Amino acid sequence: xxxxxxxxxxxxxxxxxxxxxxxxxxxxxxxxxxxxxxxxxxxxxxxxxxxxxxxxxxxxxxxxxxxxxxxxxxxxxxxxxxxxxxxxxxxxxxxxxxxxxxxxxxxxxxxxxxxxxxxxxxxxxxxxxxxxxxxxxxxxxxxxxxxxxxxxxxxxxxxxxxxxxxxxxxxx
Amino acid sequence: xxxxxxxxxxxxxxxxxxxxxxxxxxxxxxxxxxxxxxxxxxxxxxxxxxxxxxxxxxxxxxxxxxxxxxxxxxxxxxxxxxxxxxxxxxxxxxxxxxxxxxxxxxxxxxxxxxxxxxxxxxxxxxxxxxxxxxxxxxxxxxxxxxxxxxxxxxxxxxxxxxxxxxxxxxxxxxxxxxxxxxxxxxxxxxxxxxxxxxxxxxxxxxxxxxxxxxxxxxxxxxxxxxxxxxxxxxxxxxxxxxxxxxxxxxxxxxxxxxxxxxxxxxxxxxxxxxxxxxxxxxxxxxxxxxxxxxxxxxxxxxxxxxxxxxxxxxxxxxxxxxxxxxxxxxxxxxxxxxxxxxxxxxxxxxxxxxxxxxxxx
Numbered sequence: 001x002x003x004x005x006x007x008x009x010x011x012x013x014x015x016x017x018x019x020x021x022x023x024x025x026x027x028x029x030x031x032x033x034x035x036x037x038x039x040x041x042x043x044x045x046x047x048x049x050x051x052x053x054x055x056x057x058x059x060x061x062x063x064x065x066x067x068x069x070x071x072x073x074x075x076x077x078x079x080x081x082x083x084x085x086x087x088x089x090x091x092x093x094x095x096x097x098x099x100x101x102x103x104x105x106x107x108x109x110x111x112x113x114x115x116x117x118x119x120x121x122x123x124x125x126x127x128x129x130x131x132x133x134x135x136x137x138x139x140x141x142x143x144x145x146x147x148x149x150x151x152x153x154x155x156x157x158x159x160x161x162x163x164x165x166x167x168x169x170x171x172x
Numbered sequence: 173x174x175x176x177x178x179x180x181x182x183x184x185x186x187x188x189x190x191x192x193x194x195x196x197x198x199x200x201x202x203x204x205x206x207x208x209x210x211x212x213x214x215x216x217x218x219x220x221x222x223x224x225x226x227x228x229x230x231x232x233x234x235x236x237x238x239x240x241x242x243x244x245x246x247x248x249x250x251x252x253x254x255x256x257x258x259x260x261x262x263x264x265x266x267x268x269x270x271x272x273x274x275x276x277x278x279x280x281x282x283x284x285x286x287x288x289x290x291x292x293x294x295x296x297x298x299x300x301x302x303x304x305x306x307x308x309x310x311x312x313x314x315x316x317x318x319x320x321x322x323x324x325x326x327x328x329x330x331x332x333x334x335x336x337x338x339x340x341x342x343x344x345x346x347x348x349x350x351x352x353x354x355x356x357x358x359x360x361x362x363x364x365x366x367x368x369x370x371x372x373x374x375x376x377x378x379x380x381x382x383x384x385x386x387x388x389x390x391x392x393x394x395x396x397x398x399x400x401x402x403x404x405x406x407x408x409x410x411x412x413x414x415x416x417x418x419x420x421x422x423x424x425x426x427x428x429x430x431x432x433x434x435x436x437x438x439x440x441x442x443x444x445x446x447x448x449x450x451x452x453x454x455x456x457x458x459x460x461x462x463x464x465x466x467x468x469x470x471x472x473x474x475x476x477x478x479x480x481x482x483x484x485x486x487x488x489x490x491x492x493x494x495x496x497x498x499x500x501x502x503x504x505x506x507x508x509x510x511x512x513x514x515x516x517x518x519x520x521x522x523x524x525x526x527x528x529x530x531x532x533x
Binding site for chain 2: 042043074077093094097098099100101102113114115116117130132154
């Protein structure tokens, strides 16, 4: 009698166990899918937006910027630096240490960060740490004598290279 | 002492019916855990109220905060309460963590609860940080810029994380949306879930941790010379009914906490500086005070060392030191050293650094 009842019970408990495990397994799959989908949504949403495409703005004729001058371009929050040899460099205003907005010191001829006192030369190289690398550079072109800067794109640099400069008249 | 009202009352039912006499001693816990719970409730209530008036856009955020502060009836009080309670919560939970450590209430079956508690602490820090940006004034904008910029130093994954957190390369409208969603949606939900789990684990572990044989005298504060009614004995300790003995103490503690918070909220305004200007960095910019220790470390040490080695080592130690043997002679000095280091670095960054993070002397 006891054996019979056990046999009667077994198929039910086996089925119940199987279904429980199936629910658990499917639930885990659903959870992984939910987490994966949410992450994909969040990561995709934080990526490049339509507004992040290159945006070139005209800042003026090249002749308006004298060699050795540094001009603040408010619209792009950047500095247009024309070195003594005439080469142009568009430098980001963001300090490479922790992102504070740097300011040009006309007297000392350098960029200074108010947050942790990093300083940069007019070509963006680090004069005083804790900034870890030179100021980022914006792409710059000169077309028909007009200086145009891409205010959306910023390129990291590990060092200053002469090839980074853009000249109004190509050096022969 | 059961009655039908007691059975139906959810607040009573959430407590044990009886508690050891020794657990009612104020110096056992200083009421820190309970104060933290009350503060979370205050944050939820004031946060929901503020959310009705807050506009989470770069154009409207600052003006909406000004509107709440100056135009809305009781808006200043609610905003101040939310602000100061948020900061007080970090301190209270930190002290609660210290208390749990020094009373060794993290061992054995309580280890998981220690981990849950630590997670709660980090969530509270995140909640504070995400809320820090919402006023969208100069201080909050640049503090969040600096704090999030630290992510960039992580090799490989840094720039990706930075863009994920900020919703772009700069702190801007996307950052505000993300921080608002975290602050008012995700984090409160996670906090509530972990808090409930935390309470349940405490009940399962038998309530407050008492040293073995530490029932001590059963005199209660305020009842000098009297002994507690002997309701029953459990594990050899005298016990009293939670109602009224525990409840009356909790009400008194809640009244004190509320009085202090309301006093501060009435007489001290939450800071609101000039509206955020991405083109102008103020002379003195510091990370929020609970992260200023990290900013101070970044000045002295290599950022990669701090973020990749030191920070993970500290977190790993905090999570897993309960598995070390209780007689490990390095445990206490190491923990005290860590906490003292955090306090000293925070004090240094807050009080000894001026414009440009230069020494004030």
